[in-house]
Amino acid sequence: MAQTDAHALHPPTSTGLNTWKLGFWVFLSSETLFFGSFIATYMVYKSASVVGPFPTEILDIPLTSISTFVLLMSSLAVVVGLDGIQKGKRKQALAGLFTTVLLGALFLGFQAYEFTHFYHAGLTLQTNLFGSSFFILTGFHGAHVSIGIIWLFILFMDILRGPMVPEKHALQVEVAGLYWHFVDIVWIVIFTLIYLLA
Amino acid sequence: MATIEAHAPAHAHAGPARPTGIRDWLSTVDHKKIGLLYGVTALFFFLVGGIEALLIRIQLAKPENAFINPDLYNQIFTMHGTTMVFLVGMPIAVAMFNYFVPLQIGARDVAFPRLNALSYWIFLFGAIFMNMSFLFGAAPNGGWFGYANLSSTQYSPGLNMDFWGLGLQILGVASIMGGVNFITTIINMRAPGMRMMRVPLFSWMALVTSFLMITALPVLAVALFLMTFDRFWGTRFFDVAAGGDPVIWQHLFWMFGHPEVYILILPAFGIVSEIIPTNSRKPLFGYAVMVYSGVLIGIIGWGVWAHHMFATGMGPIADAFFTISTMIIAIPTGVKIFNWVATMWGGKIRFNTAMLYAVGMVATFTIGGISGVMHATSPHNLQQTDTYFVVAHFHYVLVGGLILAIFGSFYHWFPKITGRMMDERLGKANFWIYFIGFNLTFMPMHWIGLLGMPRRIFTYGSDLNLAGLNQLATAGAFIQAIGVILLVVNIVKSAKRGVKAGPNPWGAATLEWATESPPREYNFAKIPTVHSREPLWVEAEQIERDARGEPEPMHMPPNSYWPLFTAVGVTLTCVLFMAPSWWEPLIGLAWTFIGVVNWAYEPT
Ligand code: HEM
Ligand SMILES: [Cu+2]
Numbered sequence: 001m002a003q004t005d006a007h008a009l010h011p012p013t014s015t016g017l018n019t020w021k022l023g024f025w026v027f028l029s030s031e032t033l034f035f036g037s038f039i040a041t042y043m044v045y046k047s048a049s050v051v052g053p054f055p056t057e058i059l060d061i062p063l064t065s066i067s068t069f070v071l072l073m074s075s076l077a078v079v080v081g082l083d084g085i086q087k088g089k090r091k092q093a094l095a096g097l098f099t100t101v102l103l104g105a106l107f108l109g110f111q112a113y114e115f116t117h118f119y120h121a122g123l124t125l126q127t128n129l130f131g132s133s134f135f136i137l138t139g140f141h142g143a144h145v146s147i148g149i150i151w152l153f154i155l156f157m158d159i160l161r162g163p164m165v166p167e168k169h170a171l172q173v174e175v176a177g178l179y180w181h182f183v184d185i186v187w188i189v190i191f192t193l194i195y196l197l198a
Numbered sequence: 199m200a201t202i203e204a205h206a207p208a209h210a211h212a213g214p215a216r217p218t219g220i221r222d223w224l225s226t227v228d229h230k231k232i233g234l235l236y237g238v239t240a241l242f243f244f245l246v247g248g249i250e251a252l253l254i255r256i257q258l259a260k261p262e263n264a265f266i267n268p269d270l271y272n273q274i275f276t277m278h279g280t281t282m283v284f285l286v287g288m289p290i291a292v293a294m295f296n297y298f299v300p301l302q303i304g305a306r307d308v309a310f311p312r313l314n315a316l317s318y319w320i321f322l323f324g325a326i327f328m329n330m331s332f333l334f335g336a337a338p339n340g341g342w343f344g345y346a347n348l349s350s351t352q353y354s355p356g357l358n359m360d361f362w363g364l365g366l367q368i369l370g371v372a373s374i375m376g377g378v379n380f381i382t383t384i385i386n387m388r389a390p391g392m393r394m395m396r397v398p399l400f401s402w403m404a405l406v407t408s409f410l411m412i413t414a415l416p417v418l419a420v421a422l423f424l425m426t427f428d429r430f431w432g433t434r435f436f437d438v439a440a441g442g443d444p445v446i447w448q449h450l451f452w453m454f455g456h457p458e459v460y461i462l463i464l465p466a467f468g469i470v471s472e473i474i475p476t477n478s479r480k481p482l483f484g485y486a487v488m489v490y491s492g493v494l495i496g497i498i499g500w501g502v503w504a505h506h507m508f509a510t511g512m513g514p515i516a517d518a519f520f521t522i523s524t525m526i527i528a529i530p531t532g533v534k535i536f537n538w539v540a541t542m543w544g545g546k547i548r549f550n551t552a553m554l555y556a557v558g559m560v561a562t563f564t565i566g567g568i569s570g571v572m573h574a575t576s577p578h579n580l581q582q583t584d585t586y587f588v589v590a591h592f593h594y595v596l597v598g599g600l601i602l603a604i605f606g607s608f609y610h611w612f613p614k615i616t617g618r619m620m621d622e623r624l625g626k627a628n629f630w631i632y633f634i635g636f637n638l639t640f641m642p643m644h645w646i647g648l649l650g651m652p653r654r655i656f657t658y659g660s661d662l663n664l665a666g667l668n669q670l671a672t673a674g675a676f677i678q679a680i681g682v683i684l685l686v687v688n689i690v691k692s693a694k695r696g697v698k699a700g701p702n703p704w705g706a707a708t709l710e711w712a713t714e715s716p717p718r719e720y721n722f723a724k725i726p727t728v729h730s731r732e733p734l735w736v737e738a739e740q741i742e743r744d745a746r747g748e749p750e751p752m753h754m755p756p757n758s759y760w761p762l763f764t765a766v767g768v769t770l771t772c773v774l775f776m777a778p779s780w781w782e783p784l785i786g787l788a789w790t791f792i793g794v795v796n797w798a799y800e801p802t
Binding site: 030031038128129140154 | 306309310374377378381382385386388390392412413414415416417419421423424427431432433434435439440443446450453725791795798
């Protein structure tokens with residue numbers, strides 16, 4: 001990650017875009033197809049189950065609205081954190097990143113609660129097609145959130161322990177932030193299609 | 199930080215010295231070395247897949263043969279198809295991308311050198327994992343398309359399809375990372391003046407192929423997850439009794455599978471588009487049209503997957519839609535064939551071995567294209583699907599299109615890679631023997647199919663009059679094998695004793711030929727500025743001075759073991775899904791995590 005000190009020796013890019021950011025955008029477009037296929041599978045299977053529980057009996061829209069709101073706020077927090085780094089305000093950067101991690105963890109907590117609740121209500125991965133496609137889709141989303149939390153937490157620790165290097169950390173947090181926003185947007189699609197249109 | 203100072207030989211660094219020998223190969227991040235690793239590995243698996251093909255052909259050489267039992271037959275044709283598509287076709291194209299894309303666009307390396315190494319190691323481990331199944335007597339046996347319900351635990355109870363699902367999952371990860379890397383490289387790392395419409399056709403096709411890889415393979419990943427969950431954790435996505443639908447598997451699989459066909463063939467188009475102009479000593483005819491038709495093929499290729507599913511009963515409207523959209527692809531493809539011919543027209547043609555392969559490719563690919571169009575008509579399809587007519591068709595495209603182009607590219611680019619020429623006399627013998635063997639194998643299969651012999655059948659009755667044609671095909675397969683042996687002999691012999699090549703033995707026009715053969719570690723002493731599409735024909739002097747003159751101070755990334763380490767973790771995670779309890783994959787995840795963190799904090 002020492003690309004800044006070597007900067008003079010790297011030729012400028014053809015498009016003027018930073019290579020890391022560009023590469024990450026490309027990766028995210030690939031992820032779109034990944035979640036797209038899971039979501040399509042869910043839509044096909046959501047009313048195909050031959051036994052219950054069915055979506056309408058079990059999905060808790062108010063609760064999930066809160067957790068969705070929590071996740072949305074975390075996207076805001078990462079922007080605040082990035083702004084802090086860019087302006088050289090270490091405290092703001094740390095606060096922003098920490099809040100993001102905290103809200104992300106809270107979202108996972110909601111998900112864990114929802115999963116156990118469903119489990120006790122008799123919906124498991126094996127119960128019916130709704131259960132299978134629900135758990136596999138939201139489970140993979142949850143895994144993405146977890147990776148994002150770990151990633152942002154490592155960046156947070158990095159700034160906390162050492163001096164903040166705006167040129168370096170801004171790029172790192174910007175890329176991690178892109179990922180975080182993406183995971184957030186995917187959740188909004190999931191929330192709309194699964195919960196609101198149930 | 200490792201900096202190469204002016205005058206200093208390539209291995210002298212300000213930072214830690216580069217390791218040598220095997221340790222260098224294990225930790226290299228140089229795109230040329232990774233390209234070689236990919237190429238040698240793919241060639242090895244080509245021999246494996248070829249032996250599998252020969253076993254199939256021996257079994258089918260006479261009616262009611264008992265050489266291979268039905269169960270083993272299923273394993274062998276499944277592994278043959280899987281090997282040829284995932285362990286030969288894709289990686290050998292990636293090998294070529296790796297070696298030549300940075301050179302062609304005037305870059306020192308790919309955008310993410312360590313990610314590139316990671317792709318290779320994951321690919322290698324996935325390939326080994328998949329073939330380990332033979333040691334357990336449980337090679338995949340559900341066809342390379344893994345159709346549900348054939349692949350469900352009910353009909354495939356053993357470990358066979360577990361190896362398949364997990365193995366492909368591993369290989370898919372490698373391809374997606376490779377695709378991301380090449381797209382970023384081609385978009386962002388071109389030499390000054392190298393506008394998109396000056397990028398050589400081969401690199402253009404690498405770009406389109408990479409787009410297809412990053413869009414198609416995630417869909418395969420999802421399909422494989424559904425299948426793996428069905429097999430391991432008792433979900434029932436494809437179980438009709440639970441409301442599941444096996445046709446969903448087909449949609450997901452072919453949404454990947456059809457673009458996959460273009461992932462395999464577009465690199466071949468790119469290769470031929472380099473060889474033909476070079477050896478006709480004329481610029482490629484209709485460069486812009488060639489670029490657009492390649493892009494168009496990539497886009498339409500996405501929308502026609504369901505022509506693999508006419509026989510599943512989608513209904514007349516869907517059938518008509520997919521028939522027509524499939525036909526439309528024939529247009530940009532036809533344009534390409536026309537432009538290759540027009541490039542040769544009036545050129546000073548030199549029929550070296552590479553050119554023979556390129557022309558042979560255009561001819562056989564055209565035949566494969568025609569049988570494809572026949573096949574895309576849904577009523578025809580209903581008659582021909584799952585017969586040897588299809589086997590003939592896709593081998594004309596895959597062997598006649600992809601493999602011939604790849605062999606041609608060996609002859610074309612070998613001098614650049616090794617600094618030595620391949621033996622032309624041996625080369626021509628190799629071409630003709632392979633070419634004749636190829637046609638002898640697959641031409642008769644058209645008739646075998648029209649006479650009604652189904653594919654994936656381990657034997658046939660002696661009363662069906664299929665023995666003669668089948669013997670011809672088997673003989674052809676062995677002649678092909680001789681051709682391949684000659685090729686390997688030629689490679690090994692020429693690498694040691696071939697005539698010295700010099701930087702540009704063919705008088706080619708693109709940037710890779712401005713460098714020394716083999717190119718230095720840093721490719722170009724100074725990144726050249728280009729002003730044209732054929733820099734070495736238009737502005738050679740300045741370009742060659744930049745490429746081979748005094749190296750300017752520059753930064754080259756040091757070797758790293760973290761890609762290898764991380765690849766072990768990724769593979770371990772997938773493999774441990776076969777372990778009895780749920781927590782074992784966590785070991786793999788932890789290993790991967792350690793790799794990624796150390797990777798992130800390593801100076802580059
Ligand atoms: C070079 C000599 C080759 C020979 C003699 C050969 C022969 C065969 C034969 C006889 C089959 C039919 C098996 C059956 O349906 O029972 C087959 C299947 C297949 N081959 Fe080849 N093949 C060759 C090369 C290739 C190459 C280069 C590729 C791809 C790049 C390829 C891809 C496939 C695929 C995808 C299948 C279908 C497997 C399945 O149904 O699961 N083959 N091959
Ligand atoms: Cu197709």
